[in-house]
Amino acid sequence: MAKTMTEDMKTGWRFIDNDGAFRLDAPHRTSYLYFPLVNEAGMMSVVTPTLHGDCKTGQNSFLTLPVSVEDLHNTRSARNFWVRIAGYGPWSATGNSARQLAEAGEAENQDVALEAGLLWHKVIRESRAAGLRAEVTNFVPASSDQVELMQVVLTNTGDRPLTLTPTAAVPIYGRSADNLRDHRHVTSLLHRIRTVRHGVTVQPTLTFDERGHRPNTVTYAVLGAEGDGAPPRSFFPVVEDFIGEGGNLEWPAAVVQQGMTGAPAGSAVDGYEAIGALRFADVTLSPGESRAYVLILAVAADGFKQSGIEASAGINELVQRYGSAARFAEWLDRTRAHWQAKVAPLAFHTADPRFDGWLKWVTVQPFLRRLFGNSFVPYHDYGRGGRGWRDLWQDCLALLMLEPEPVHDLLFSSFAGVRMDGSNATIIGSRPGEFMADRNNIPRVWMDHGAWPYLTTRLYIDRSGDLGFLLQEQTYFKDAHINRCQAHDEAWSAEQGTLLRTRPGAIARGSVLEHLLVQHLTAFFNAGAAGNILLEGADWNDGMDMARERGESVAFSALYAGNLADLGQLVLALGRLGVTEVQLAAELLPLLDTLAEPVNYADVTARQDRLHRYFATCSHTISGDKIKVRPADLGRDLAAKADWLTAHLRQHEWITDRAGYGWFNGYYDNDGQRVERPDGPHGVRMTLTGQVFALMGGIASDTQAQAIVRSADRYLYEHRLGGYRLNTDFGGMQFNLGRCFGFAFGHKENGAMFSHMAVMYANALYRRGLVREGFRVLDGIYQHCADFATARIYPGLPEYISERGRGLYPWLTGSASWYLLTLLNEVFGVRGELGDLVLAPKLVAAQFDERGQAAVAAQFAGRQIEIVYHNPRRLEFGAYAIRRIAADGVDLPGARVDQGVRIAREVIAALGTPAALRLDIELDEG
Ligand code: G1P
Numbered sequence: 001m002a003k004t005m006t007e008d009m010k011t012g013w014r015f016i017d018n019d020g021a022f023r024l025d026a027p028h029r030t031s032y033l034y035f036p037l038v039n040e041a042g043m044m045s046v047v048t049p050t051l052h053g054d055c056k057t058g059q060n061s062f063l064t065l066p067v068s069v070e071d072l073h074n075t076r077s078a079r080n081f082w083v084r085i086a087g088y089g090p091w092s093a094t095g096n097s098a099r100q101l102a103e104a105g106e107a108e109n110q111d112v113a114l115e116a117g118l119l120w121h122k123v124i125r126e127s128r129a130a131g132l133r134a135e136v137t138n139f140v141p142a143s144s145d146q147v148e149l150m151q152v153v154l155t156n157t158g159d160r161p162l163t164l165t166p167t168a169a170v171p172i173y174g175r176s177a178d179n180l181r182d183h184r185h186v187t188s189l190l191h192r193i194r195t196v197r198h199g200v201t202v203q204p205t206l207t208f209d210e211r212g213h214r215p216n217t218v219t220y221a222v223l224g225a226e227g228d229g230a231p232p233r234s235f236f237p238v239v240e241d242f243i244g245e246g247g248n249l250e251w252p253a254a255v256v257q258q259g260m261t262g263a264p265a266g267s268a269v270d271g272y273e274a275i276g277a278l279r280f281a282d283v284t285l286s287p288g289e290s291r292a293y294v295l296i297l298a299v300a301a302d303g304f305k306q307s308g309i310e311a312s313a314g315i316n317e318l319v320q321r322y323g324s325a326a327r328f329a330e331w332l333d334r335t336r337a338h339w340q341a342k343v344a345p346l347a348f349h350t351a352d353p354r355f356d357g358w359l360k361w362v363t364v365q366p367f368l369r370r371l372f373g374n375s376f377v378p379y380h381d382y383g384r385g386g387r388g389w390r391d392l393w394q395d396c397l398a399l400l401m402l403e404p405e406p407v408h409d410l411l412f413s414s415f416a417g418v419r420m421d422g423s424n425a426t427i428i429g430s431r432p433g434e435f436m437a438d439r440n441n442i443p444r445v446w447m448d449h450g451a452w453p454y455l456t457t458r459l460y461i462d463r464s465g466d467l468g469f470l471l472q473e474q475t476y477f478k479d480a481h482i483n484r485c486q487a488h489d490e491a492w493s494a495e496q497g498t499l500l501r502t503r504p505g506a507i508a509r510g511s512v513l514e515h516l517l518v519q520h521l522t523a524f525f526n527a528g529a530a531g532n533i534l535l536e537g538a539d540w541n542d543g544m545d546m547a548r549e550r551g552e553s554v555a556f557s558a559l560y561a562g563n564l565a566d567l568g569q570l571v572l573a574l575g576r577l578g579v580t581e582v583q584l585a586a587e588l589l590p591l592l593d594t595l596a597e598p599v600n601y602a603d604v605t606a607r608q609d610r611l612h613r614y615f616a617t618c619s620h621t622i623s624g625d626k627i628k629v630r631p632a633d634l635g636r637d638l639a640a641k642a643d644w645l646t647a648h649l650r651q652h653e654w655i656t657d658r659a660g661y662g663w664f665n666g667y668y669d670n671d672g673q674r675v676e677r678p679d680g681p682h683g684v685r686m687t688l689t690g691q692v693f694a695l696m697g698g699i700a701s702d703t704q705a706q707a708i709v710r711s712a713d714r715y716l717y718e719h720r721l722g723g724y725r726l727n728t729d730f731g732g733m734q735f736n737l738g739r740c741f742g743f744a745f746g747h748k749e750n751g752a753m754f755s756h757m758a759v760m761y762a763n764a765l766y767r768r769g770l771v772r773e774g775f776r777v778l779d780g781i782y783q784h785c786a787d788f789a790t791a792r793i794y795p796g797l798p799e800y801i802s803e804r805g806r807g808l809y810p811w812l813t814g815s816a817s818w819y820l821l822t823l824l825n826e827v828f829g830v831r832g833e834l835g836d837l838v839l840a841p842k843l844v845a846a847q848f849d850e851r852g853q854a855a856v857a858a859q860f861a862g863r864q865i866e867i868v869y870h871n872p873r874r875l876e877f878g879a880y881a882i883r884r885i886a887a888d889g890v891d892l893p894g895a896r897v898d899q900g901v902r903i904a905r906e907v908i909a910a911l912g913t914p915a916a917l918r919l920d921i922e923l924d925e926g
Helices: 005-011 098-102 184-188 239-243 313-322 325-343 354-373 391-404 404-417 454-462 469-470 512-525 555-579 585-592 603-618 631-652 691-695 702-715 754-768 770-783 815-827 905-909
Strands: 013-015 021-027 037-038 044-047 055-058 080-085 089-092 112-115 119-128 132-139 147-156 162-172 192-198 199-202 204-207 213-214 219-226 268-270 275-278 283-285 290-300 347-349 471-474 510-513 582-585 626-631 654-656 662-663 798-801 806-808 830-833 835-838 853-861 863-870 880-887 895-897 900-905 916-925
Touching: 013 055, 013 192, 013 354, 021 512, 037 162, 037 354, 037 631, 080 132, 080 147, 080 585, 089 098, 098 471, 119 325, 132 219, 132 325, 147 283, 147 325, 162 290, 199 275, 199 662, 219 275, 219 313, 239 275, 268 603, 275 290, 275 510, 275 770, 283 290, 283 354, 290 313, 313 325, 325 354, 325 691, 354 391, 354 770, 354 815, 391 454, 391 815, 391 853, 404 454, 404 469, 404 471, 404 512, 454 469, 454 512, 454 555, 469 555, 471 806, 510 582, 512 555, 512 582, 512 585, 512 603, 512 631, 555 631, 555 654, 555 691, 582 585, 585 603, 585 702, 626 631, 662 691, 691 702, 691 754, 754 770, 754 798, 770 815, 798 830, 815 830, 815 853, 835 905, 880 900
Parallel strands: 863 916
Antiparallel strands: 013 021, 021 112, 037 044, 044 055, 080 089, 080 162, 112 119, 119 132, 132 147, 147 290, 162 275, 162 283, 192 199, 192 268, 199 219, 204 213, 219 290, 347 853, 471 510, 582 626, 654 662, 798 806, 830 835, 835 900, 853 863, 880 916, 895 900
């Protein structure tokens, strides 16, 4: 008997090894599940329990039909593998036959389970009636080829011989996603379809998409072989022939009708919708016997230059490399090892092994976002590739913990995207440091963009000690948008390129520090009527986009205030490098107003005037002149700004209600009205965003911090959503604030439990020493996500939890980076401070295992370190302090710092040569 649906749901996924592999029974009975498969070569696949999903290398090169989330259950176009079983009829190894789908439900005649790991996907399906089991494994090999591999292993589970006719069937879409609703049919007329020895290839003659009509060079192929490498017998390369009149992909004539033989290798058909339908030789399996088939789904950017049956060297190479069961197994092993190595630098051990396993999936998420951007998975159906500025810097947070070496270059080159007006390029290319002029001409500035690079840079410097990074010189981005997209530089044309120049014509360069100053100073002076920083096109919340003239983001004013204070401190540390003066673009001096001509910050007009005076000096070129400023003077100027803004926020933006709750207002709308309020027609208005940065940057006093926690618990916390909503219900559309209020309440940026902000809230709480409160946030999110019956997602963090508790937009979210950062830096308290290692754990008693241990493996100072905390009495946070630190058994000297111990980098460096090191830290009553 099939289990009931409730039983399946309760079971959920469970880990089957220590490397994150999990098993889920009856996965096909949960909708919207999908799994990413990807490699650095640019193959991006998504696969579902029924082998739906898609496979592409970019917006203009989809091998299979592009899918959005509703298509996962609407389309019949999926990877399929048919077997016609003598005496039984057609059966789909992927579950996609009209008969199996009709049977789905209580009387289902099959057992289905999913097993998946980093990054492979296997569906095991057994037909009890036919006595046949299929194990279908998919992965994208960690190689330089744009291919997805799929293996189907058929096993006779009955007690009599089974005679089978196998047919693989993968529809080949072979064109741009744009063509889905733009010349879908006409573009099929471009298809040149060929059958080669091992499969079907499609090379369209032209591409019709946003780039215009151009000769096409991309070839798409579905190739296959039996386990021993034997090629298919024949092919059905045209969809209409494969399905037959009145048929469809779930009941195709080529499979359903007996005696359909197909075309031989070496045939050509032009101008039809294509399918990689590969007929293999009939086979008789004795009881217990298995037979494997391997499929290669390939995209060749420069074509395969095939000729007749022999195909091209390219195709033959792919078949040789991947086209047998042995090769498939080898590549699967390599690919698993590749992904395990990616996540290995950061591993956690707590009292809950399920949590530790779940974290492996969170750890892989930043890699996924680096490879997919915010596109190319079914919920993320708005993206066309590329990545956003904010996300670029967020993802680097985790990458700094996971692969520090290349991230230095990525950080450095990304600063080349900053414009001299403090805004930045919005179209980011796929290579590090590649920025393009805004071809859509949608001038928009997200006011928070200038704040993120500092956080990432600070993390980098703290972990590496590379203060000199601040002094490295980088170029600036230049296009027609000036004055933070409020004006156009008529003198600029695309031919001039995207590098800012000096008046004499040289390429303008400034230090990383100068870039950071440009970002923070322009923001500081860009004041709105209430004295906070203008919201401009939006802030972190992309949906706050309808208050461009008068809106203010108090929330991000707080982040800028915190950054200004922190940067003011950091520049003082430059003294360690013997730096007595820093060189800055002369144009910046008026913005360092306290050094020359002070501005009354409370006078909003004066602030704006000063900003516009600055804009006028750098709208087309800059002088190239430099001024020299002493770090102490610079630090003082930044501190003055931070202090003013902090005091302003504390005094003017703190609101309280009659019940005695208090919190920070986060926004002003386009009428210049304060958005958050204690009461109103729709009740309390509160945002989580408004609290997070006030806490994080020390804007909220300790008393205010406590009050925020109480208010968030009262107004934003929702147990059934796993945590804190992004906002309370504002009661409908807010045309003077943003489109997000057009979303139903409780969804996405309008009041969902939005993981990124919730995790940053946790981070801020920990930083403020509100440890139990922070733990509650992190634990709540995990518990919810791991509760499959409610969240209905695979292990990992989704972008948000919807009103019904379901996890949405899985895999690609900046919250993953922040979750890892918070665990490492705050919870385990393993962090860098200008290159030294600080250990200051904020673990709660429940996080120590039964032996009283909690451990983390992390990279620091170029080596892998395992940090094991010993708290044998499982004392609660607050009751313990670090008593002793031993490196591989030898006591280590360390200086006491606030709640922890600082170990100088040199001490770690002096600990011999082994790459791996173990630190044992005894915790006892403090
Ligand atoms: C997404 C975007 C992020 C944006 C956020 C809120 O969050 O990627 O840039 O700030 O929505 O609009 P994420 O998916 O990273 O959690």
